[in-house]
Structure formats: structure tokens, C-alpha cells
Amino acid sequence: MSSYLIRNGRIVTATESYIADLLIEGERISHIGTDLKESLNESLNDYVEVDATGKYVFPGFIDPHVHVYLPFMGTHAKDTYETASKAALIGGTTTLIEMCCPSREEDPWEAFQLWKSKAEGVSACDFTFHMGISRFDDNTEAKLRRIVDAGITSWKVFLAYKGFFGVDDSELFKTLELASRMGIIVTAHCENESMIAELQKRLLSEGKTGPEWHESSRPIQVEAEGVQHLMTFAEMTKAKVYIVHTSNDLAIEAALRGKARGVDVSVETVIPYLVLDASYAQQPDFEGAKYVMSPPIRSKDQQPKLWQHLRQRNIATVATDHAPFDFTGQKEMGRDDFTKIPNGIPTVEDRVNLLYTYGVRRGQIDLNTFVDCASTQAAKLFGLFPRKGTIAVGSDADIVVYDPAYRGIISAKTHSMATDYSAFEGWAIEGKPSHVWVRGKLQVEEGKFKGDMRHGQFLRRTVQ
Ligand code: URP
Ligand code: ZN
Ligand code: ZN
Numbered sequence: 001m002s003s004y005l006i007r008n009g010r011i012v013t014a015t016e017s018y019i020a021d022l023l024i025e026g027e028r029i030s031h032i033g034t035d036l037k038e039s040l041n042e043s044l045n046d047y048v049e050v051d052a053t054g055k056y057v058f059p060g061f062i063d064p065h066v067h068v069y070l071p072f073m074g075t076h077a078k079d080t081y082e083t084a085s086k087a088a089l090i091g092g093t094t095t096l097i098e099m100c101c102p103s104r105e106e107d108p109w110e111a112f113q114l115w116k117s118k119a120e121g122v123s124a125c126d127f128t129f130h131m132g133i134s135r136f137d138d139n140t141e142a143k144l145r146r147i148v149d150a151g152i153t154s155w156k157v158f159l160a161y162k163g164f165f166g167v168d169d170s171e172l173f174k175t176l177e178l179a180s181r182m183g184i185i186v187t188a189h190c191e192n193e194s195m196i197a198e199l200q201k202r203l204l205s206e207g208k209t210g211p212e213w214h215e216s217s218r219p220i221q222v223e224a225e226g227v228q229h230l231m232t233f234a235e236m237t238k239a240k241v242y243i244v245h246t247s248n249d250l251a252i253e254a255a256l257r258g259k260a261r262g263v264d265v266s267v268e269t270v271i272p273y274l275v276l277d278a279s280y281a282q283q284p285d286f287e288g289a290k291y292v293m294s295p296p297i298r299s300k301d302q303q304p305k306l307w308q309h310l311r312q313r314n315i316a317t318v319a320t321d322h323a324p325f326d327f328t329g330q331k332e333m334g335r336d337d338f339t340k341i342p343n344g345i346p347t348v349e350d351r352v353n354l355l356y357t358y359g360v361r362r363g364q365i366d367l368n369t370f371v372d373c374a375s376t377q378a379a380k381l382f383g384l385f386p387r388k389g390t391i392a393v394g395s396d397a398d399i400v401v402y403d404p405a406y407r408g409i410i411s412a413k414t415h416s417m418a419t420d421y422s423a424f425e426g427w428a429i430e431g432k433p434s435h436v437w438v439r440g441k442l443q444v445e446e447g448k449f450k451g452d453m454r455h456g457q458f459l460r461r462t463v464q
Contacts, residue, residue, distance in 0.1 A: 011032065014375075084096070085124040128458065133155055141178055184240075210286070267315050352400075
């Protein structure tokens with residue numbers, strides 16, 4: 001593997017920002033300093049120089065909530081690891097944490113092997129999984145212990161999608177109890193399933209069948225109730241919990257109340273909630289279906305509240321919840337009934353550029369917060385730090401050289417994700433990764449994927 005000397009860029013971590021050179025040797029960062037070429041002199045041989053003058057040098061971004069292989073709502077998510085990992089890297093994301101989501105009928109160990117097999121040998125970026133728990137019976141503990149021993153130290157529960165992914169309250173209680181004993185962090189989709197089912201039924205009976213009614217079937221109170229519910233269980237079990245895709249202030253306040261009572265809780269939001277609003281799902285001719293995800297995209301007044309919580313660091317991470325379905329043939333399954341529209345928005349390629357453009361460039365967050373919420377916090381919460389999530393000697397050389405002078409447009413015509421549409425078609429971006437390394441391997445050069453489609457590795461984690 002070549003060595004790389006990245007010269008004169010502005011290195012930005014969650015806490016620092018300074019101009020320096022950085023040397024990559026093998027899979028790791030070996031030196032950081034000014035004038036490395038001169039100071040290392042004779043010991044430097046056979047390296048490739050990359051001029052990063054005027055550019056940022058960020059740690060590789062981590063997306064802690066993606067779906068790639070996902071059997072869901074009568075269909076399968078569209079991406080494969082070939083398309084998703086390439087798209088992730090072009091967009092600056094070097095590690096994916098995928099939700100392994102078995103149904104209630106599947107064996108957890110076999111499901112883990114299945115999800116892993118979809119990525120191994122075909123991923124261009126590094127990856128690991130949150131293990132979904134959709135049933136808790138007498139055999140579950142032994143199976144989960146085996147999965148933890150295999151390197152998976154975070155779990156996922158759904159308080160929604162009952163009968164498919166969802167767990168009931170006694171299963172939730174047992175899952176959190178075990179997680180607490182084992183030191184596992186449990187990520188949770190928080191929505192009250194019974195309220196959703198009742199509201200969906202009422203809306204459909206009134207002839208309200210279009211995608212514009214999706215939000216009314218899952219209002220912010222339904223999500224806040226889910227968070228409140230989780231807080232009660234986490235308080236009693238002392239489990240460490242992480243609320244995925246939080247869309248509104250009511251839900252965040254429920255988490256903060258839990259925190260004030262001593263619950264170890266972290267909050268994730270996802271990029272669609274920060275930049276889109278409910279009007280997108282109200283577009284005519286079924287266009288709104290492109291914006292159906294759960295929890296739903298909220299009213300515009302939620303955006304400044306979410307940015308404020310992000311600045312205050314009440315929101316720890318900005319993920320994607322990348323869940324890619326085509327418009328043609330997949331979203332269309334719900335033409336006559338919004339409850340049948342596959343939930344999800346393809347975003348893995350766009351998260352970093354949207355967060356930089358509409359967050360940093362618009363003055364919503366500073367550069368350190370940007371790195372913290374899109375990389376460092378995920379690494380810390382999910383057992384990857386300091387190997388990932390920062391720029392330090394000895395850390396993996398997962399590096400993004402980011403060009404803030406780039407100006408471009410997002411389009412499905414040019415994206416690498418497999419979907420036939422982009423939820424951000426025609427949106428301007430003001431910045432883009434020019435070079436991206438994964439463990440010392442240059443995967444993206446001048447904004448184009450030039451790397452090795454098999455370079456990505458499964459990241460084995462241990463309980464901290
Ligand atoms: O709409 C969503 N979020 N789709 C993916 C599945 C999930 O709930 O995370
Ligand atoms: Zn979810
Ligand atoms: Zn999800």
C-alpha cells in the first residue's frame with residue numbers, strides 16, 4: 001500500500017482546527033505536524049503527495065444508521081453493498097453501521113450471518129451492525145451472547161412495526177435488562193404502534209389515502225410517547241439507550257426528562273428532518289411518496305428547533321436512516337393506500353454534503369460540531385473510538401479531504417445509489433469530498449471512486 005503525505009490542509013476534529021501535514025503509512029496515521037516533508041526528511045520515501053491547501057482534512061464520517069439489505073413492507077431495499085458503500089465513500093462516509101433487522105420468525109444468529117454475508121467481500125467501506133431484536137424468548141440470551149462475542153456490541157429494538165420487527169413490553173424489558181447486565185447499548189425506534197394503527201385506520205376510512213396523510217398517522221405526540229415509554233424502561237433497567245431518527249422537539253424533551261432522571265440516553269436525528277419539511281410529502285401526483293419515512297418529515301417549524309438541539313449537543317449524532325426504495329414499482333405499491341408505501345429515503349451519499357452546506361455554510365453549526373455529530377460521537381457511542389472518528393497518530397487512516405470551493409447539484413442522474421430518484425433532486429451543494437481514504441487506501445480521488453470494491457472490512461467491536 002502506498003504512503004500518502006497530505007500537505008497543508010486544515011485538520012478539523014470534534015475539538016480542534018489547525019493547519020498541518022498528515023502522513024499515512026499502511027492503514028494508519030503515522031505523523032501529524034507542520035513541514036513534515038522537511039522534518040521527516042530521510043525517513044520519508046516512496047510516498048504520494050496530496051496538496052490540501054485551502055481544503056479541510058476531516059476524519060472519515062460514520063453513518064450509525066443505515067439499511068442496505070432490508071426486507072420490508074413487502075419488498076426489499078434497493079441498494080446492495082456495491083452501490084451503497086461506493087455512494088457512501090463518494091459522499092465522505094467511510095464506515096457504515098447497518099441495522100440487521102430479522103423478522104420475529106428468523107433465528108438471530110442466522111440473520112446476523114445473512115446480513116454480514118451481504119457485505120463481506122463486496123464493500124468498499126468499513127462496516128458493522130446493530131443487532132435487531134424482534135423476539136425475546138428462552139433461547140434469545142444465548143444467541144445474543146454469541147453475536148456479542150462475534151463483535152456486535154449494540155442492539156436495536158423497534159417499538160413500532162409490531163408483529164414484524166416490533167417487540168412487546170415484556171420483551172423490551174428483558175432485552176434492556178440483559179443489555180444492562182452485558183454493557184450493551186440499545187438503539188430504539190420510538191413510536192407508539194397502537195396509536196399509529198388506530199390513526200391509520202381512521203384516516204383510510206375517511207378516504208385519506210395519499211402520502212400527504214402519512215404525517216397525520218404518526219404525529220409528534222406518538223413519537224414522544226414512544227421515547228417516554230423507552231425512558232421508563234431504561235430508568236428501571238439502567239440500560240444505556242440511543243434513540244434513532246428523532247424528528248421533533250417533543251420527543252427530544254422526553255429524552256431530556258429521562259436524562260434528568262439519570263437515564264444514560266443519546267439522541268440521533270437524521271439529515272432529512274434537518275432540511276426537509278412536511279410539504280414535500282404533500283406534493284401532487286404521488287410525488288410526495290418519495291418523502292415518506294417513519295417517523296415522518298415534520299412541519300417546517302421543527303427545523304430551527306432541531307438545529308438548536310444539535311448546537312446544544314442534545315442531539316449527539318446526525319445519521320441518514322438510509323432506506324432506499326425506487327419510486328417506480330416500490331413507492332408505487334402504496335398508490336391507493338399510504339400505509340403501503342415502503343418507508344424510507346435514500347440519503348447515504350448526500351448526508352455529509354447536505355450537513356456541511358445547510359448546517360455549516362448557513363451558520364447553523366460550527367465545523368467542530370459538524371465533525372462531532374457526523375463522525376466522532378458515533379465512534380464513541382458504538383465502540384470504534386479512537387480507532388475511528390478522529391484524526392490522531394495511530395488512528396485508522398480514514399480521511400476525507402474536503403473541498404469547500406466545490407459547487408454542484410444533487411441529481412439521481414449522477415448519484416451512485418441504486419434508486420431511480422433523489423429526494424434532493426436539483427439541490428445545491430457547496431462543498432464535496434475530493435479525496436477519501438479507508439484504512440490508508442485511497443478510494444476516492446478528485447471526487448470519483450477509483451478504489452477497491454473489496455477493501456471494506458467488518459469491524460469487530462468489544463464491550464467497553
Ligand atoms: O422510514 C424508515 N425509517 N424506514 C426504515 C426503517 C426504520 O424504521 O428505520
Ligand atoms: Zn426506524
Ligand atoms: Zn432505520
